[in-house]
Amino acid sequence: MKNISLTIDGRNVKAQEGMTILQVAQSSNIEIPTLCHHEYLEPYGACRLCTVEIIKNDKTKLVAACCYPVEDGLIVKTSSERVNKIRKIILELLLPLAPTGPLYALAEKHGLCECVKKSDEESEWRMIKELRFPAEKPTYCTLCGLCVRYCTEIKKGNVIGFIGRGVDRKISLVPEENCGFCRDCENICEGGKFFSLLEL
Amino acid sequence: MKKLQSTSDMEKLRKELLQKKDSSKSCISICSGTGCHAYGCEKVVSAFEEELKKQKLKCKVEIKRTGCHGFCEKGPIVVIYPEEICYLQVKIEDVTDIVSQTIKAGKIIDRLLYTDLKTGKKVVHESEIPFYKNQTRLIFGNNRKIESKNIGDYIALDGYNALVKALSERTPEKVLEEIKKANLRGRGGGGFPAGIKWESVRNALGEPKYVIVNCDEGDPGAYMDRSLMEGNPHSVIEGLIIGAYAIGSHEGYIYVRQEYPLAVENTELAIKQAEEYGLLGKDILGSGFDFTIKIHRGAGAFVSGESSALMSAIEGKVGEPRPKYIHTSEKGLWDKPTCLNNVETWANVPFIINKGADWFRNMGTDNSKGTKIFSLVGNVNNTGLVEVPMGITLREIIYDIGGGIPNGKKFKAVQTGGPSGGCIPESQLDLPVDFDELNKVGSMMGSGGMIVMDEDTCMVDIARYFVKFLSQESCGKCTPCREGLRHMLRILDDITSGKATEEDIKRLEELSEVVKEASLCALGQTAPNPVLSTLKYFRDEYEAHLQGECPAKACKELIQYYIDPEKCKGCGLCLKKCPVGAISGEKKGVHTIDVEKCIKCGACFEVCNLDAVSKISSKERK
Numbered sequence: 001m002k003n004i005s006l007t008i009d010g011r012n013v014k015a016q017e018g019m020t021i022l023q024v025a026q027s028s029n030i031e032i033p034t035l036c037h038h039e040y041l042e043p044y045g046a047c048r049l050c051t052v053e054i055i056k057n058d059k060t061k062l063v064a065a066c067c068y069p070v071e072d073g074l075i076v077k078t079s080s081e082r083v084n085k086i087r088k089i090i091l092e093l094l095l096p097l098a099p100t101g102p103l104y105a106l107a108e109k110h111g112l113c114e115c116v117k118k119s120d121e122e123s124e125w126r127m128i129k130e131l132r133f134p135a136e137k138p139t140y141c142t143l144c145g146l147c148v149r150y151c152t153e154i155k156k157g158n159v160i161g162f163i164g165r166g167v168d169r170k171i172s173l174v175p176e177e178n179c180g181f182c183r184d185c186e187n188i189c190e191g192g193k194f195f196s197l198l199e200l
Numbered sequence: 201m202k203k204l205q206s207t208s209d210m211e212k213l214r215k216e217l218l219q220k221k222d223s224s225k226s227c228i229s230i231c232s233g234t235g236c237h238a239y240g241c242e243k244v245v246s247a248f249e250e251e252l253k254k255q256k257l258k259c260k261v262e263i264k265r266t267g268c269h270g271f272c273e274k275g276p277i278v279v280i281y282p283e284e285i286c287y288l289q290v291k292i293e294d295v296t297d298i299v300s301q302t303i304k305a306g307k308i309i310d311r312l313l314y315t316d317l318k319t320g321k322k323v324v325h326e327s328e329i330p331f332y333k334n335q336t337r338l339i340f341g342n343n344r345k346i347e348s349k350n351i352g353d354y355i356a357l358d359g360y361n362a363l364v365k366a367l368s369e370r371t372p373e374k375v376l377e378e379i380k381k382a383n384l385r386g387r388g389g390g391g392f393p394a395g396i397k398w399e400s401v402r403n404a405l406g407e408p409k410y411v412i413v414n415c416d417e418g419d420p421g422a423y424m425d426r427s428l429m430e431g432n433p434h435s436v437i438e439g440l441i442i443g444a445y446a447i448g449s450h451e452g453y454i455y456v457r458q459e460y461p462l463a464v465e466n467t468e469l470a471i472k473q474a475e476e477y478g479l480l481g482k483d484i485l486g487s488g489f490d491f492t493i494k495i496h497r498g499a500g501a502f503v504s505g506e507s508s509a510l511m512s513a514i515e516g517k518v519g520e521p522r523p524k525y526i527h528t529s530e531k532g533l534w535d536k537p538t539c540l541n542n543v544e545t546w547a548n549v550p551f552i553i554n555k556g557a558d559w560f561r562n563m564g565t566d567n568s569k570g571t572k573i574f575s576l577v578g579n580v581n582n583t584g585l586v587e588v589p590m591g592i593t594l595r596e597i598i599y600d601i602g603g604g605i606p607n608g609k610k611f612k613a614v615q616t617g618g619p620s621g622g623c624i625p626e627s628q629l630d631l632p633v634d635f636d637e638l639n640k641v642g643s644m645m646g647s648g649g650m651i652v653m654d655e656d657t658c659m660v661d662i663a664r665y666f667v668k669f670l671s672q673e674s675c676g677k678c679t680p681c682r683e684g685l686r687h688m689l690r691i692l693d694d695i696t697s698g699k700a701t702e703e704d705i706k707r708l709e710e711l712s713e714v715v716k717e718a719s720l721c722a723l724g725q726t727a728p729n730p731v732l733s734t735l736k737y738f739r740d741e742y743e744a745h746l747q748g749e750c751p752a753k754a755c756k757e758l759i760q761y762y763i764d765p766e767k768c769k770g771c772g773l774c775l776k777k778c779p780v781g782a783i784s785g786e787k788k789g790v791h792t793i794d795v796e797k798c799i800k801c802g803a804c805f806e807v808c809n810l811d812a813v814s815k816i817s818s819k820e821r822k
Binding site (some may be wrong): 040043045046047048049051062063064065068071085086089090093096097132133142143147162164165166167168178 | 242295384441501503518523525526655670671672673674675676677680682683684685686687689711713714717718719720
């Protein structure tokens with residue numbers, strides 16, 4: 001393996017060939033938000049929350065950190081103005097679909113919401129600004145595909161799949177497949193969909 | 201057919217085919233492309249066959265079912281050789297006249313000729329019709345000369361000569377050099393130099409290497425790849441074999457949409473013929489080079505035209521794009537080095553090998569060489585497929601070839617590059633058409649769709665139409681494209697129904713930026729183009745909608761139909777046509793429309809001969 005040296009947010013970091021920007025950042029304790037990423041699963045590049053700015057051959061480009069393989073001399077900016085603007089809008093689009101803890105926590109960092117203490121044990125999330133892209137109703141699913149991919153790649157179950165295309169994309173349990181009820185999909189889900197789906 | 205064993209076998213065959221050809225024999229060539237097919241050309245062909253039998257001319261006259269001639273507006277097209285007399289919109293009733301007058305007596309039938317729009321003069325020869333005269337029909341030219349299902353026709357016209365040349369006279373490296381030197385750029389949309397792509401696949405580690413023809417054309421209104429694949433499949437196959445030879449690939453795929461049944465049929469047949477002739481398979485023409493082609497039928501997803509999605513589809517997975525930070529030229533189909541090019545790109549290859557890179561570079565602009573086929577549709581007199589040298593202006597295409605805008609209407613915009621292209625206004629009509637110039641004005645070459653729009657088109661509505669198309673055709677994998685387009689469409693719906701505010705346009709612009717910058721694949725990255733370009737050139741139309749006005753009177757929610765009492769003579773035509781009974785009035789008395797009942801279908805507007813029905817803004821309600 002070739003050793004590689006690159007710059008992330010001004011810090012010089014070492015990496016090995018074949019690593020993604022996200023992996024390098026994580027191993028150097030540099031935070032990049034993610035939603036569809038899971039260390040056990042193949043990089044997917046769907047949520048685009050991990051979008052970062054890179055400079056290569058004097059050209060600036062936006063890439064998904066979870067998929068982009070690092071190169072020697074690469075310059076990465078994980079929270080430039082451009083990047084933050086994109087992340088904020090992606091969260092504005094996703095939060096109304098899955099208004100649950102993990103997404104609120106991400107949205108809080110972009111000043112979209114805040115955590116208000118109700119009592120010593122209880123707190124709740126409150127929006128700071130009005131939602132600009134409301135959903136018809138929450139689906140509790142961001143279509144991150146963690147459940148689909150976990151079931152396929154790790155459990156080799158193929159019990160969950162995507163159906164529909166474009167704005168009609170949904171996840172669905174495939175009835176003819178045998179679900180072993182491992183409930184890993186429920187645990188991996190950050191949107192909360194599986195609480196409703198598996199109870200049905 | 202005995203397999204051809206060597207390049208000299210091929211030359212012998214070509215000579216035989218040419219000798220057999222009797223040039224004094226008349227030939228009736230009938231366009232059998234999909235457009236003419238829809239007009240009923242098959243019935244015209246049968247009528248000719250019967251008529252020739254009846255008049256005892258069967259052995260003296262040949263009938264050819266050719267590929268698309270391109271002038272689809274005027275189909276079915278019949279051309280009589282050797283005189284090249286071109287008859288348009290031929291009906292079964294015309295067949296007897298054509299055979300007895302033109303074929304037998306050499307007389308020209310005036311009523312079937314093209315009438316020049318400007319001069320009113322009749323034009324006899326196909327090549328003199330302004331639609332054709334102003335084109336450079338290189339790739340598309342042979343379509344009208346050969347029978348799509350006949351490999352012999354292609355071979356007689358120098359077909360597979362470039363393959364012979366490549367295999368017998370050149371090393372793969374030399375072929376690659378020639379394509380690089382020609383600066384052939386991908387005709388499928390991106391315009392990436394084909395030679396450089398070929399080279400990186402050739403140099404990439406990993407075996408086997410694959411080559412793919414992308415015929416998943418799905419842009420609304422575009423059908424150039426379809427017509428080429430249907431009309432002259434061997435030209436694409438020849439290009440692919442040459443490419444495979446240069447790259448070092450032995451397996452190729454042609455990805456054709458299932459919705460193109462004639463393209464599938466003709467391609468399957470062409471592959472079979474090429475195999476029989478020894479042009480595909482083991483040891484092609486004794487050169488030691490092996491190559492096979494398989495067909496993959498697409499299941500009808502626009503996004504599958506994206507290269508990585510297309511490769512997933514061939515692998516049997518869902519056609520979804522994947523990140524291409526590692527290029528498909530290194531890890532493509534089944535993670536092997538893969539070279540994917542569009543139909544038209546492959547079809548250019550034999551010409552470059554036959555005539556040389558220098559000849560090819562003579563056509564076009566600095567960075568865009570050769571010709572490009574466009575599908576010229578919309579509000580234009582001569583709808584059809586046109587092939588022009590790069591660098592021609594939009595004005596020349598729309599006015600000189602397309603014959604301008606019908607019904608005396610004014611030109612408003614032309615949309616190039618398919619649903620992800622941009623709308624170009626009149627002020628840019630003198631723009632030379634090439635890859636870079638179109639990008640500069642916020643549009644793109646795309647695969648060659650060209651939709652002309654007149655003054656009655658609402659630009660906001662057009663942007664809404666394309667965003668709707670893309671929101672349904674997106675795979676839905678990444679957030680910006682799926683959710684961004686969903687909300688862009690909602691905002692555009694609000695604007696076209698007069699419910700939006702200035703703030704909504706701001707949100708629309710913000711979303712467009714994010715979809716463009718953060719989407720996973722080119723579909724998403726270019727999806728906001730229709731919105732961004734109309735906002736750039738037609739912002740006043742957006743603003744008018746905020747005030748409840750649709751300047752083009754196209755957005756249903758903002759208009760109503762009105763009958764002018766001064767003009768209405770009470771003929772009752774509109775009353776009869778109205779599907780919801782919204783029109784009332786006595787015979788010979790003034791009619792009126794009940795706006796509460798009216799569904800704004802426009803039937804009354806279409807049918808009125810006195811121009812008494814008009815569209816008015818809902819605001820000026822009378």
